[in-house]
Amino acid sequence: MSFGDYQIALYLGALGGVLPQHxxxxxxxxxxxxAALPPELRTYVxxxxxxxxxxxxxxxxxxxYAVVPRMLRASESRDLSVELFGTTLPSPLLMAPVGxxxxxxxxxxxxxxxxxAAAATGVPFIGxxxxxxxxxxxxxxxxxxxxxxxxxxxxxxxLAASLVSRAEAAGAEALVVTLDTWVPGWRPRDLASxxxxxxxxxxxxxxxxxxxxxxxxxxxxxxxxxxxxxxGLFGHPVTWDDLAWLRSLTDLPLVLKxxxxxxxxxxxxxxxxxxIYVSNHGGRQANGGGAALDWLPDVAAAVGERAPIVFxxxxxxxxxxxxxxxxxxxxxxxxxxxxYGLAHGGxxxxxxxxxxxxxxADLLMAVDGYPTVADLTADALRRLR
Numbered sequence: 001m002s003f004g005d006y007q008i009a010l011y012l013g014a015l016g017g018v019l020p021q022h023x024x025x026x027x028x029x030x031x032x033x034x035a036a037l038p039p040e041l042r043t044y045v046x047x048x049x050x051x052x053x054x055x056x057x058x059x060x061x062x063x064x065y066a067v068v069p070r071m072l073r074a075s076e077s078r079d080l081s082v083e084l085f086g087t088t089l090p091s092p093l094l095m096a097p098v099g100x101x102x103x104x105x106x107x108x109x110x111x112x113x114x115x116x117a118a119a120a121t122g123v124p125f126i127g128x129x130x131x132x133x134x135x136x137x138x139x140x141x142x143x144x145x146x147x148x149x150x151x152x153x154x155x156x157x158x159l160a161a162s163l164v165s166r167a168e169a170a171g172a173e174a175l176v177v178t179l180d181t182w183v184p185g186w187r188p189r190d191l192a193s194x195x196x197x198x199x200x201x202x203x204x205x206x207x208x209x210x211x212x213x214x215x216x217x218x219x220x221x222x223x224x225x226x227x228x229x230x231x232g233l234f235g236h237p238v239t240w241d242d243l244a245w246l247r248s249l250t251d252l253p254l255v256l257k258x259x260x261x262x263x264x265x266x267x268x269x270x271x272x273x274x275x276i277y278v279s280n281h282g283g284r285q286a287n288g289g290g291a292a293l294d295w296l297p298d299v300a301a302a303v304g305e306r307a308p309i310v311f312x313x314x315x316x317x318x319x320x321x322x323x324x325x326x327x328x329x330x331x332x333x334x335x336x337x338x339x340y341g342l343a344h345g346g347x348x349x350x351x352x353x354x355x356x357x358x359x360x361a362d363l364l365m366a367v368d369g370y371p372t373v374a375d376l377t378a379d380a381l382r383r384l385r
Contacts, residue, residue, distance in 0.1 A: 002077055003091065003362035006355045022345045022352040026316045026337060033340035040195050041103055045339060047189035050287025058283050058314025061291035062323045064385045070369035078365050079372045082331055084308050085174060085253040085274065087146055090122045091358055092325060092373060096312045096333035097150035097176065100197055102132025104343045109133055113342055115141035117350040126150050126176055126333065129163065130198065134209035139170040150176040150257070155236045157245070162212040164249045175250055176277060180258035182235040185285035201227050240271065247272035255310065260295040262302030269306050276303055277310040282335050293324065300328020318360025326376040
């Protein structure tokens with residue numbers, strides 16, 4: 001079966017009187033999800049840094065490119081598989097790490113549900129450090145689908161080592177280290193509502209379940225003590241001097257998230273990184289930095305065949321996925337759309353979002369004459385603006 005067959009299932013369901021229960025357009029999905037989320041989460045999930053120019057630019061940058069249709073290359077089946085760190089995946093789609101995912105489900109177990117959606121779709125799940133359930137309960141729920149762990153590097157090295165070793169023991173197949181979130185970005189929407197979930201004790205399950213953290217706070221710590229201890233530990237400003245130490249923590253593939261400059265990508269690989277993750281945190285951390293997609297081609301040219309490149313920030317459609325691949329990404333991670341799918345429709349809503357993205361990408365490749373991911377080279381695109 002092809003990913004595009006999802007539309008056949010939807011049409012057949014309609015013949016039987018069953019219409020789709022979940023939105024298809026991003027605008028409708030966002031509206032439905034924000035209506036379902038509690039007020040304190042709406043600004044946190046939907047908002048960005050500053051006046052959100054970068055966040056908007058992430059979502060519109062793909063409009064500067066067109067996929068060039070190539071005829072007489074039709075293939076009844078497409079091969080969207082990619083290889084990442086020796087593992088062959090059925091598609092290039094990943095679920096990006098989202099720190100408040102756990103809170104975006106009414107039962108507060110959204111991290112587990114994200115992992116369950118990975119098991120149902122074959123789309124790997126990158127679990128965030130900021131979970132509502134311990135990573136030991138989350139990562140194994142992906143079943144046979146790979147799970148990765150994303151680290152917000154704490155100031156305490158023993159705590160960092162503990163988190164990484166726990167993730168490795170729980171089955172994580174790669175470690176993603178986020179580089180651009182050692183200090184919170186300027187987020188006016190959150191400031192206006194006074195909303196910072198972690199300061200209210202939310203999404204800290206990986207800390208409260210950690211032996212190093214528990215020893216630091218003591219056996220009878222109240223929420224206030226836990227939160228203030230977390231505040232004092234979160235956000236080590238990672239520099240080049242830390243890279244050898246991070247590399248020493250695990251034999252898992254080390255992927256550095258937030259790299260947007262080709263020189264940084266080259267040096268990261270020279271100093272032990274195994275993968276590069278091009279991202280500007282969806283525009284949540286710094287405004288005025290341009291769309292992440294604009295930095296992808298130069299990073300891809302610098303990396304070449306040395307390592308895989310993951311891309312996120314502004315991915316909304318299957319068309320976005322195809323264009324990011326043609327611009328040099330090995331894999332493409334989606335963020336807000338799958339969070340909104342979970343918030344609106346639970347695991348079925350999240351699965352619908354992932355299957356829709358894959359179906360659209362697959363059908364676009366079919367119609368335009370690109371039967372494999374390898375066919376999506378730079379020649380597949382033309383820059384319009």
